[in-house]
Amino acid sequence: DAGVIQSPRHEVTEMGQEVTLRCKPISGHDYLFWYRQTMMRGLELLIYFNNNVPIDDSGMPEDRFSAKMPNASFSTLKIQPSEPRDSAVYFCASSLSRAGSYNEQFFGPGTRLTVL
Amino acid sequence: SQKIEQNSEALNIQEGKTATLTCNYTNYSPAYLQWYRQDPGRGPVFLLLIRENEKEKRKERLKVTFDTTLKQSLFHITASQPADSATYLCALVGDDKIIFGKGTRLHILP
Numbered sequence: 108d109a110g111v112i113q114s115p116r117h118e119v120t121e122m123g124q125e126v127t128l129r130c131k132p133i134s135g136h137d138y139l140f141w142y143r144q145t146m147m148r149g150l151e152l153l154i155y156f157n158n159n160v161p162i163d164d165s166g167m168p169e170d171r172f173s174a175k176m177p178n179a180s181f182s183t184l185k186i187q188p189s190e191p192r193d194s195a196v197y198f199c200a201s202s203l204s205r206a207g208s209y210n211e212q213f214f215g216p217g218t219r220l221t222v223l
Numbered sequence: 224s225q226k227i228e229q230n231s232e233a234l235n236i237q238e239g240k241t242a243t244l245t246c247n248y249t250n251y252s253p254a255y256l257q258w259y260r261q262d263p264g265r266g267p268v269f270l271l272l273i274r275e276n277e278k279e280k281r282k283e284r285l286k287v288t289f290d291t292t293l294k295q296s297l298f299h300i301t302a303s304q305p306a307d308s309a310t311y312l313c314a315l316v317g318d319d320k321i322i323f324g325k326g327t328r329l330h331i332l333p
Contacts, residue, residue, distance in 0.1 A: 111266075149325035150267070150312065163319065198266050211257075214266030 111215035130199030246313035
């Protein structure tokens with residue numbers, strides 16, 4: 108398996124523009140997580156899905172952020188409109204449920220977002 | 224509020240020695256704790272998981288301890304090598320939440 112795939116790897120956009128980040132989890136994994144990482148705040152969980160259903164979105168910072176998982180092999184994280192403070196590295200991760208939702212997670216390479 | 228702290232931002236260790244990283248937490252009762260390794264420009268990679276009823280876990284040169292009384296986990300790398308240089312993150316899981324520490328940058332000096 109190729110692992111978790113994220114695209115794009117880098118995104119530079121201007122304030123106010125819509126940004127869409129994409130993720131393909133490892134085949135067979137039933138949990139998918141979106142994280143944001145900054146120097147100031149570290150790695151923060153934004154939202155996670157189980158079997159394509161959003162379970163906990165309490166980490167989503169504002170209504171400007173939305174996430175979808177239309178099928179088991181694809182998820183998107185959208186920011187509309189984007190702001191400079193959204194600049195960060197966004198990671199997608201997936202896992203296979205065994206004894207709980209937060210088992211060994213497999214992270215993608217991340218998308219580095221810069222909002223000017 | 225829940226807080227998780229990793230002992231220092233950076234740690235320099237001589238090759239061959241044991242590196243010990245610390246993860247402390249407050250206002251939290253995790254069911255288990257995970258350690259991840261992160262290299263520059265890459266996503267974190269899972270290393271070990273230890274449950275609240277386990278005192279110690281080992282995997283090759285890695286050892287993790289979990290003291291729920293002290294609210295602390297120690298992560299040891301024995302016979303350290305320059306290839307072990309990376310950032311190490313601890314993550315606490317409990318109450319259906321996961322919280323990551325900011326990580327410790329470990330440098331193994333040849």
